[in-house]
Structure formats: structure tokens, C-alpha cells
Amino acid sequence: MRSRIILRAVLLALAGPSLAAGPGDTIVAARQASMKEMAAAARAIAEMFDGKRAYEPAAFKAAADTLSARAGGLTGEFPQGTLGAPSAARPEIDQARPEFEALARHIGRLADALAIKAGNAPPGITADMRMDGGSLLGKRPGAAEADPARMPAEHLLHLILQDCTSCHSKFRQKQQ
Numbered sequence: 096m097r098s099r100i101i102l103r104a105v106l107l108a109l110a111g112p113s114l115a116a117g118p119g120d121t122i123v124a125a126r127q128a129s130m131k132e133m134a135a136a137a138r139a140i141a142e143m144f145d146g147k148r149a150y151e152p153a154a155f156k157a158a159a160d161t162l163s164a165r166a167g168g169l170t171g172e173f174p175q176g177t178l179g180a181p182s183a184a185r186p187e188i189d190q191a192r193p194e195f196e197a198l199a200r201h202i203g204r205l206a207d208a209l210a211i212k213a214g215n216a217p218p219g220i221t222a223d224m225r226m227d228g229g230s231l232l233g234k235r236p237g238a239a240e241a242d243p244a245r246m247p248a249e250h251l252l253h254l255i256l257q258d259c260t261s262c263h264s265k266f267r268q269k270q271q
């Protein structure tokens with residue numbers, strides 16, 4: 096009888112909230128911070144292309160490097176046991192790892208290509224950095240997808256933003 100009570104206490108201690116609130120919390124906080132950094136970087140680049148913020152090659156490169164570094168680390172930031180409330184990461188990530196990781200790899204490739212372009216960015220935004228009104232987007236998406244290095248920077252940014260949205264619509268809990 097007594098040993099059963101002790102055993103129960105031990106099991107309770109193992110399953111209790113102190114464990115759940117441990118390392119998982121740090122991982123969740125870190126990935127949310129890295130998501131926020133990606134959001135700030137993407138916004139900075141979008142605003143430069145939209146003329147809402149002064150274009151600076153160095154700032155463009157810094158933001159693109161942040162996107163590339165954060166996107167590249169994405170897959171490792173969602174380990175088992177850190178999904179579901181209170182995090183906004185859906186538990187479904189665990190059942191759809193290949194799809195989740197493919198999205199992460201895709202955005203990583205695009206962000207790497209953008210960072211390389213930003214590393215050679217001219218002092219002012221040139222026409223060839225602009226989205227090419229349709230010849231790449233729409234008509235031959237397959238060809239463009241095959242080689243992000245050949246896409247204009249603005250087009251890369253738009254594809255990156257599409258990946259943010261695709262992943263959030265599947266794997267992020269709706270905000271209240």
C-alpha cells in the first residue's frame with residue numbers, strides 16, 4: 096500500500112508540469128523569436144522594394160542574410176514534445192514531418208538565393224531586380240522554380256512570403 100503511494104508520487108512528479116515547463120519552453124521561445132526576426136527581415140526588404148523605406152544595399156544584405164540563416168535552421172526548431180498549446184505550433188507537424196521539412200527546405204533554398212543576390216546588390220534598385228511582370232511568374236513557374244538563382248530578387252521575396260503563408264495555414268494555430 097505504502098509503496099504504491101510512493102510510486103504514484105514518483106510518476107506524478109515525472110509527468111508533472113515542472114517537466115513540461117522546462118526545456119520545451121526555451122525551444123518555443125527561441126523559435127518564436129527567430130520567426131519574429133524573419134518577419135522583420137522580410138518586411139524590411141518588402142518596404143525597400145515598395146519605396147516605403149530607403150533602399151540600402153548593406154541593409155538589404157543584412158536582412159536577406161537573416162532570412163537565410165533563420166530559414167535554414169527552421170526544421171530543428173520543432174522537436175517532438177514542443178508542439179501544441181501553449182505554443183501555436185500545431186501537433187500535426189509531427190504527423191506530417193516530410194511535408195513540414197519540405198516547406199522549410201524550400202524557403203531555405205529561396206532565402207539562400209536571395210542572400211547571394213543581396214551580396215552583389217547594386218547601389219540602387221535596378222529593373223532586373225524587379226518582378227518581371229509575368230514571364231517568370233505564371234507562365235513558366237516550373238522553369239523558374241528549378242533555378243532560384245535566375246529569379247529577380249523581388250520575385251524571390253514574393254515566393255518566400257508564399258512559403259510563410261503556406262506553412263502557417265497548415266501548421267500554425269489560428270490567432271485568437
Ligand code: HEC
Nearest residue numbers: 127130131133134182183184198199202258259262266267
Ligand atoms: C515550415 C513552416 C513555417 C515557415 C516556412 C514559416 N513559419 Fe512562421 N511559424 C510557424 C509555426 C509552426 C509557428 C508557431 C510557432 C510557435 O508558436 O511555437 C510560426 C510562428 C510565426 C510567428 C509568430 C511568432 C511569435 O512570436 O509567436 C511569426 C511572426 C512568423 N511565424 C513569421 C514567419 C515569416 C515572416 C515567415 C517567412 C519568412 C515564416 N514565419 C515562415 C511555421 C512556419
